[in-house]
Amino acid sequence: MKKTLSSLLLVGVSSVALVACGTTSSSSTTASGSSTSGSSSSGSSTSAKNVKVFVIPKQLGNSYFTTADSVKSGGALAAVQQLGATGSETSGNASTPSAQLPAIQAAISQGAKALVISATDPTALCPTLDAAMKKGVTVVTYDSDAPTCRTLFINQASTAQIGTSEVDLLAKQIHDTGQIAIVSASASSTNQNQWIGYMKQELKKYPKMQLVSIVYGNDDPATATQVTQGLLQQYPNLKGIISPTTVGIAAAAALLDTPQYRGKIALTGLGTPDEMKKYVADGTVQSFELWNPANLGYLAGYAAVELATHKITNKQGTTFTAGKLGKFTIGADHTILLGPPYVFTKANINNFNF
Amino acid sequence: MSTAIESSTQPVSASPVVPAERRATSLILRAREFGIFGVLFLFVLFTSIAQPRFLSLQNIKFILIDTTVFALLAIGETLVIVSRNVDLSVGSVLGVAAFVSSNLYQIDPGISIIVVFAVGIGVGLACGLGNGILVAFGKVPSLVVTLATLYIIRGLDVLIVGGNQVVANALPSSFLAVASGSVLGIPVISIIVAAMVLLAAYYLRNFRSGRDLYAIGSNPSAAQLVGIPTSKRVLIAFVISGALAGLAGVIWASYYGTINSTAGNGYELQVVAAVVVGGVAIFGGSGSVVGAAIGALLLNTINSALYVLGVSAFWDQAIAGLLLLVAISLDKGIASYLAKVLRGRSRNHGA
Numbered sequence: 080m081k082k083t084l085s086s087l088l089l090v091g092v093s094s095v096a097l098v099a100c101g102t103t104s105s106s107s108t109t110a111s112g113s114s115t116s117g118s119s120s121s122g123s124s125t126s127a128k129n130v131k132v133f134v135i136p137k138q139l140g141n142s143y144f145t146t147a148d149s150v151k152s153g154g155a156l157a158a159v160q161q162l163g164a165t166g167s168e169t170s171g172n173a174s175t176p177s178a179q180l181p182a183i184q185a186a187i188s189q190g191a192k193a194l195v196i197s198a199t200d201p202t203a204l205c206p207t208l209d210a211a212m213k214k215g216v217t218v219v220t221y222d223s224d225a226p227t228c229r230t231l232f233i234n235q236a237s238t239a240q241i242g243t244s245e246v247d248l249l250a251k252q253i254h255d256t257g258q259i260a261i262v263s264a265s266a267s268s269t270n271q272n273q274w275i276g277y278m279k280q281e282l283k284k285y286p287k288m289q290l291v292s293i294v295y296g297n298d299d300p301a302t303a304t305q306v307t308q309g310l311l312q313q314y315p316n317l318k319g320i321i322s323p324t325t326v327g328i329a330a331a332a333a334l335l336d337t338p339q340y341r342g343k344i345a346l347t348g349l350g351t352p353d354e355m356k357k358y359v360a361d362g363t364v365q366s367f368e369l370w371n372p373a374n375l376g377y378l379a380g381y382a383a384v385e386l387a388t389h390k391i392t393n394k395q396g397t398t399f400t401a402g403k404l405g406k407f408t409i410g411a412d413h414t415i416l417l418g419p420p421y422v423f424t425k426a427n428i429n430n431f432n433f
Numbered sequence: 434m435s436t437a438i439e440s441s442t443q444p445v446s447a448s449p450v451v452p453a454e455r456r457a458t459s460l461i462l463r464a465r466e467f468g469i470f471g472v473l474f475l476f477v478l479f480t481s482i483a484q485p486r487f488l489s490l491q492n493i494k495f496i497l498i499d500t501t502v503f504a505l506l507a508i509g510e511t512l513v514i515v516s517r518n519v520d521l522s523v524g525s526v527l528g529v530a531a532f533v534s535s536n537l538y539q540i541d542p543g544i545s546i547i548v549v550f551a552v553g554i555g556v557g558l559a560c561g562l563g564n565g566i567l568v569a570f571g572k573v574p575s576l577v578v579t580l581a582t583l584y585i586i587r588g589l590d591v592l593i594v595g596g597n598q599v600v601a602n603a604l605p606s607s608f609l610a611v612a613s614g615s616v617l618g619i620p621v622i623s624i625i626v627a628a629m630v631l632l633a634a635y636y637l638r639n640f641r642s643g644r645d646l647y648a649i650g651s652n653p654s655a656a657q658l659v660g661i662p663t664s665k666r667v668l669i670a671f672v673i674s675g676a677l678a679g680l681a682g683v684i685w686a687s688y689y690g691t692i693n694s695t696a697g698n699g700y701e702l703q704v705v706a707a708v709v710v711g712g713v714a715i716f717g718g719s720g721s722v723v724g725a726a727i728g729a730l731l732l733n734t735i736n737s738a739l740y741v742l743g744v745s746a747f748w749d750q751a752i753a754g755l756l757l758l759v760a761i762s763l764d765k766g767i768a769s770y771l772a773k774v775l776r777g778r779s780r781n782h783g784a
Contacts, residue, residue: 139591305499353598357602
C-alpha cells in the first residue's frame with residue numbers, strides 16, 4: 080500500500096516537473112549568480128496558496144526584527160498573509176552564521192518556496208543559499224545583504240544616505256568639532272561596514288571632527304557596554320559616539336545616562352523609538368534615526384511572494400506595487416530601495432511604538 | 434630558607450613569636466586563591482602601565498559593576514561544580530528571570546521593587562529546583578540535564594517574551610538605580626555581591642552541609658556510604674545556583690535597561706570559565722567561592738583591558754583566550770611552587 084502510494088506520488092511529481100520543463104519560457108540567464116531563482120519551474124505565475132515563506136532574521140527576540148517580521152506590526156508576515164501565502168518566522172538565538180544556518184537548512188527541508196533573510200554574514204551562508212536557489216527557492220535578503228547568493232535585496236535606506244546622515248546628525252550636536260567614535264555590531268557585518276565607509280567619506284566635510292576609534296559590541300548588551308566603557312577611558316576628550324546598531328545605541332545610552340556623561344558626550348545612530356524613549360526624554364540622546372522596519376519587512380515579504388509566484392522577476396527596471404507601500408522599481412544589482420532614513424527627536428518619538 | 438633551618442633546630446613551642454608570624458604568611462600563601470589573585474594583580478599592573486586611565490575610579494567602577502552578574506552566577510556554579518556537577522542553564526535562567534521580573538513594571542508601574550526582586554529570585558529558584566530534582570533524584574547526569582534545560586528555559590523565555598520587550602522607559606528610575614548607585618565611589622551592588630561571596634565562602638568552609646558538597650565531589654559513592662544525604666545536598670546546590678541566577682537576572686535588567694529574550698545568552702560558558710580560572714576543580718571536590726569570584730573579576734578585567742587598550746576587534750577574542758591560558762598556567766605554576774615551599778617548611782618544622 081505504502082509502496083503504491085509513493086510511486087503514485089513519484090509519477091505525479093515527475094509529470095509536474097515535465098510540464099514545468101515543457102513550459103519554461105523565462106529560463107534564467109545564468110551569467111550572474113544572482114539571477115532569477117524560479118528558473119527551473121514555470122514562467123507563468125502560480126498560485127500563492129502553495130507558497131511557503133520562511134522569514135529568517137539575524138536572530139529571534141530582537142525587537143527590531145520582531146517589528147520587521149510580525150503580522151501585528153504589519154511586517155513581512157503580514158504581506159505574506161495578505162497575498163494568501165503561508166509564512167513563519169525562524170532563526171537562531173544568536174546573531175551569528177552558525178546559529179542562523181540550521182534555521183535556513185530546516186526551512187529548506189520543510190519545503191520553503193521563498194526565504195526572506197537578513198544575512199548574518201555576507202558569504203558564510205552562500206553555499207546553503209546557492210543550493211536552495213538551485214532547487215528553485217526564491218531568496219530575498221533584507222536589512223543585511225548576501226550579495227552573491229540571493230534573488231533580490233531590499234535595501235532599507237541607501238547605504239550612502241545612512242552613513243552620511245548619521246555623521247551630519249552628530250556634527251550638528253557637537254558643533255562640527257571634537258573626537259568621535261563608532262560603536263558597531265560585529266566586525267564582519269556587511270551593512271555596518273558599508274555605513275562606516277560612507278561615514279568616513281562624509282567626515283571629510285568636517286575637518287575638525289576626528290574619528291578616533293571603531294569598536295564592536297557584537298549586538299550583545301554586555302559587550303557593547305564594555306567596549307563603550309573602554310572608549311570612555313581611552314579617549315577622555317571624546318565628544319560624540321555613533322552607534323549604527325539598535326543594541327549598541329541602547330547599551331551606550333544606558334551607560335551614558337548618568338550626570339557625569341549626559342549632555343557631555345553626544346550619542347546618535349540607529350535605534351528603535353521604544354528602546355530610546357527614556358534616553359531622549361532625559362536628554363542623554365538628542366536625535367537618532369532609523370527606517371520603518373515594518374515597512375522594510377513588508378516590502379521584503381511582498382516581493383518574495385511575488386517572485387516565488389512568478390508575478391515579477393528580479394530584472395532591473397521591473398516595477399510592481401507592494402500593497403500599502405505603493406510602487407517600487409528594481410534597481411541595479413537586483414536591489415530595491417525602501418526610502419530615506421527617518422530622524423527621531425523629542426518632538427516625534429512618542430508617535431511610534433516599536 | 435636559612436631561618437627555616439635555624440628554627441628547625443629548636444623546638445617549635447619554644448619560640449612562640451616567629452611561628453605565629455609564619456603561620457599568618459603561610460595561611461595567605463596556602464590559600465588556593467593566592468595564585469589567581471597574583472595573576473590579577475600582575476595583569477592590572479601591566480595594563481595600567483600601558484594605559485594609566487585603566488586604573489581610573491570610573492573604570493574600576495565599570496569593571497566592578499560588570500563583574501557583579503558573573504560573580505553571582507559564579508557563587509552558585511561553584512557550589513554545583515564542587516559537588517561534581519555542572520549547571521549550564523544559568524544564562525537561560527538569568528534571561529527568563531530578567532524579563533519576567535522587569536516586565537512586572539509594564540503590567541503594574543507602581544509595583545514594589547521588593548516584589549520584583551522576589552519574583553526574579555523565585556523564577557530562578559523554580560528553575561534550579563527543576564534541575565536539582567532531575568539530577569539528584571532522577572540520577573541523570575547534570576551535564577545532560579542542564580544542557581537540556583539551557584534550551585528548554587531559553588525556549589520558554591522566547592515564548593514568554595514573544596514579540597515584546599522591556600525598555601528603559603518602562604522602568605522606574607529607582608529600579609534602574611539599583612545597578613548604578615554607589616557609596617563612596619563603590620557600586621552598592623558590588624558591595625552586596627562581595628558580602629554574598631564571603632557568606633557563601635563561610636558556608637562552604639564551616640557548615641556541615643557545605644563541607645558535605647566537597648565530600649560528594651571528591652567521591653560520590655564514599656560520601657553516600659558515610660551517610661551524607663547526597664541527593665538532598667546536590668538538590669540544594671542547584672536550587673541556590675538557580676536562585677542566584679534569578680537574582681543576577683534582576684540586576685542584569687536594572688543595569689542594561691533593555692530586556693528581550695536574548696539576555697544572558699552564552700553566559701554559561703563564561704561562568705564555568707570564571708569558576709575554573711578561579712581554581713575550582715572541574716571534576717569537583719575542591720575550590721572556593723572567593724576564587725571563583727576573583728576568576729569572574731579576572732575575566733572581566735581582561736575584557737575591559739583589551740577594550741581600554743583599544744585592541745583590534747579581530748584580535749580581542751583570540752587574545753582573551755590566550756590570556757586565560759596564561760592565567761591558568763601561571764596560577765598552576767604559582768600554586769605548585771608555593772606547595773613545594775610550604776612542604777619544605779613543614780618538613781623542616783617536623784610537623
